[in-house]
Amino acid sequence: MSFWERQRQARRASGPTVQDLADAFAQAAGRYLEGPDWAVRQAARLVGVSMSAGAGAGPGGPVPPALARAADLALVEALGRCWRYGWQPVDVWEVLRRRQHEAGAAFVVGAIAVESARHVESAMHPRWRRQLAELGASAWWPPDSPYCAAWARREEVDAVALLAIVLEALAHLHRLPAQPVLIPPPGSPDLGSSAPAAAPGAEVDPKVLAKVRALLAKAESTSFPEEADAFFAKAQELMSRYSLERAAVEALADPGGGIPVRTAGRRIWLDNPYLSPKSMLVGVVAEANRCRAVFASALGLMTVIGEETDTEIVEVLTTSLLVQAGRAMLAAGGRVDRRGQSRTKSFRQSFLVSYAQRIGERLTQAAAGAESAVTESLGDGRLLPVLAARERAVQQRVDELFPQLVKRRVSVSNSAGWTAGRAAADLAVLDVRRAVQN
Numbered sequence: 001m002s003f004w005e006r007q008r009q010a011r012r013a014s015g016p017t018v019q020d021l022a023d024a025f026a027q028a029a030g031r032y033l034e035g036p037d038w039a040v041r042q043a044a045r046l047v048g049v050s051m052s053a054g055a056g057a058g059p060g061g062p063v064p065p066a067l068a069r070a071a072d073l074a075l076v077e078a079l080g081r082c083w084r085y086g087w088q089p090v091d092v093w094e095v096l097r098r099r100q101h102e103a104g105a106a107f108v109v110g111a112i113a114v115e116s117a118r119h120v121e122s123a124m125h126p127r128w129r130r131q132l133a134e135l136g137a138s139a140w141w142p143p144d145s146p147y148c149a150a151w152a153r154r155e156e157v158d159a160v161a162l163l164a165i166v167l168e169a170l171a172h173l174h175r176l177p178a179q180p181v182l183i184p185p186p187g188s189p190d191l192g193s194s195a196p197a198a199a200p201g202a203e204v205d206p207k208v209l210a211k212v213r214a215l216l217a218k219a220e221s222t223s224f225p226e227e228a229d230a231f232f233a234k235a236q237e238l239m240s241r242y243s244l245e246r247a248a249v250e251a252l253a254d255p256g257g258g259i260p261v262r263t264a265g266r267r268i269w270l271d272n273p274y275l276s277p278k279s280m281l282v283g284v285v286a287e288a289n290r291c292r293a294v295f296a297s298a299l300g301l302m303t304v305i306g307e308e309t310d311t312e313i314v315e316v317l318t319t320s321l322l323v324q325a326g327r328a329m330l331a332a333g334g335r336v337d338r339r340g341q342s343r344t345k346s347f348r349q350s351f352l353v354s355y356a357q358r359i360g361e362r363l364t365q366a367a368a369g370a371e372s373a374v375t376e377s378l379g380d381g382r383l384l385p386v387l388a389a390r391e392r393a394v395q396q397r398v399d400e401l402f403p404q405l406v407k408r409r410v411s412v413s414n415s416a417g418w419t420a421g422r423a424a425a426d427l428a429v430l431d432v433r434r435a436v437q438n
Contacts, residue, residue, distance in 0.1 A: 021046055021070030022077065029074075029170030036164065039171075043163045063159045068149035071166045075111035075148075076118070078173040083186070086179035089116075089131040094269045095299065099172050107151065108169050113137040114147045119186035127183055180303065180401040182265035204312045208242050216320040220327075228324070235320075239313045240370035243289070246309055247386050248378055261393035264308040265401070266315050270300045270322075277352030281325060284360025285318045288367045290390060292398045294405065305398050307390050325355050 016024070024046050032039040047067040082092055089112050097105040116124070116132055117139060124132075132138070141150030152162045212235045219231035270278045279295040282302045286293035291306030291314050304314050329351050375383045398405075 016046065016066075018066065018069045018073055021066060022073040025070060025074040025166065026078070026170060026174070029167045029174060032167045032171040033175075036168070039167050040160060040163050043167060044160060047159070063149045063152045063162055065146070065149070067159055067162070068146035068152070071148040071162065072111070072114055072146045074170055075108070075166065075173075076115045078170050079112060079115045082173055082176055085176065086181040087176060088128065088183055088267070089135055089137060091179075091267060091269075091301075092173070092176075093135055094301075095176065096169070096172055098300070100168060104165060104169060107165055108173075109135050109137050110140075110147050110151060111169070113139050116186065124186045125183045128186065180265065182267070182303070204242065204309055208238060209312070209316070212238050212316060216316070220320060220323050235317070237366075237370070239317065240289075240367055241374065243307075243309045243313060244370055244374040244383070247390070248374055248383050261307065261390050263305060263393050263397040264311050265397075266304045266311045268302040268304060268315060268318055270302060272300065274349055274352050275300050277349060277356055278322060278325075280353060280356040281321060281359060282314070282318050284356055285321065285363060286314045288360065288363030289313050289317075290367075290387065290394065292394055294398065294402050303401075305401065306394050310390075321359060325352060328355070 025043055028039045028043045031042075047064050047070070079092070092112065093105050093109060096108055112132070112135065116137060121129060139147075141147055141154075148162060148166065152159070215231045215235040215238070219228040219235065222228050222231070268282055270282070275297060276295075279293070279297075279302055282304070283293040283295070286304050286306065289306065289310045291304050291310050293314075294303045294305070295301070296303070304311050306314065329348050332347075332351060371383075371387070
C-alpha cells in the first residue's frame with residue numbers, strides 16, 4: 001500500500017477534515033440553485049446534522065464546531081476567488097443584495113470581515129479599507145468562536161438553517177463572472193507598485209471632498225430649484241478646478257511629459273428601474289470629466305475609467321445627480337393616454353434620457369469653461385499636453401480592460417417625457433462660472 005493510500009485511509013478512519021468539509025460545501029453549493037433541499041441534505045449528512053431539526057430556530061440545538069469552521073473556511077475561500085476575479089467588498093454586497101436578500105447580504109458582510117482579518121491593514125489598498133468600513137465588516141463575535149457559529153447563536157437558528165444560508169451565499173459567490181481588477185486585492189504584489197492601479201496619493205483632498213459633499217447635500221435637500229442650482233454649480237466648480245489645477249501642477253513639475261499617467265477605475269451600481277437611461281447619466285458625467293464609463297447591463301454596474309481624481313469626481317457628482325433626477329422624475333408624476341392607458345413607463349424612460357442628455361451638454365460647457373480659465377492662468381499652454389496624455393491613457397486602459405465593447409442606443413418614445421426631462425435638467429444648471437458665497 002502506497003503512502004498516499006495509507007493517508008487517505010487514515011483520513012477516512014478519523015473523519016473528514018475541516019478542509020474536506022469546506023470543499024464538500026463548495027461542491028454542494030454548485031447544486032444549490034438547482035435543488036436547495038438536496039444540497040442542504042447532502043451538506044447535513046457530511047457533518048452529521050439531523051434534517052428533522054427543521055429550518056428554523058431552536059430544535060437542532062447548537063451548531064457542530066466542524067460545520068461552523070468548515071463554513072467559515074468555505075466562505076473565505078470563495079471570497080478570495082472573488083477578489084482574484086476583480087470583485088471588491090462593496091461589489092459583493094451589492095450583487096448579493098440584488099440576487100439574494102438583505103439578510104443574506106448582511107450575512108456575507110460578516111464573512112468578508114473574517115477574510116479581511118487574515119490581512120494586515122498595510123496589505124490593503126486605502127479604498128479597500130474604506131469599503132470595509134462602509135460595510136461595517138468588522139468582527140463582533142468572540143475571537144475564539146467561528147463566525148458562522150456566532151451568527152447562528154445571534155440569529156437563533158439551527159444547523160440546517162445555517163447550512164441553507166451558507167450554501168446559498170456560496171452558490172452566488174461561485175457564479176460571479178470575472179471582472180477587471182480595479183484595485184489590487186489584499187496582499188497583492190501590485191500594491192504600491194507602478195501598476196495601473198490607483199496610487200493612494202492621487203486621491204482627492206479630504207477637505208475639498210467634504211466641502212463638495214456638503215454642497216451636494218444642500219442641493220439635494222432644498223425644495224427651491226434655484227438654490228439647488230447654486231449649490232450644485234459651486235460643487236462642480238470646486239471639483240473641476242481642483243482636478244485641472246492638479247493637472248497644472250503636474251505640467252509644471254514635468255515639462256517634458258515623462259511622468260506616466262496613472263489610470264484608475266471605480267464601480268457605480270445602479271438600481272432598477274430604468275437602468276439604461278441611468279447609465280447614460282453616468283456616462284455623460286464621466287465624459288465631461290475626461291473619463292469613460294462602461295455599462296454591464298446584466299449586473300446594473302457602471303465601470304468608470306480615468307485619472308484617479310477624475311473618477312472620484314464622477315462618483316461624487318453622479319451620486320447626487322441620480323438623486324436629483326429621481327426626485328424630479330417622481331415630481332413630474334405619471335401619464336395616461338387619451339384612452340386612459342398608462343404611459344408612465346415610457347414617460348419616465350424618456351424623461352431620464354432627456355435629462356441625461358441635457359446634463360451632459362451643461363457639464364461639457366462647464367468643463368470647457370474651467371479648462372479655459374486654468375489654461376489661461378498658466379499662460380504657456382503646458383496644460384493641454386497633460387490633458388491629451390490623460391485622454392490617450394484612459395482610452396488605452398478601456399481598450400485593455402474591455403476589448404469587446406458594444407455601443408447601444410436608448411430609445412425614446414414619449415415626447416412629453418423628453419420635454420419634461422430637459423426642463424428638469426435645466427433646473428440643475430451646471431454653469432461653473434457662477435459664484436456662490438460660502
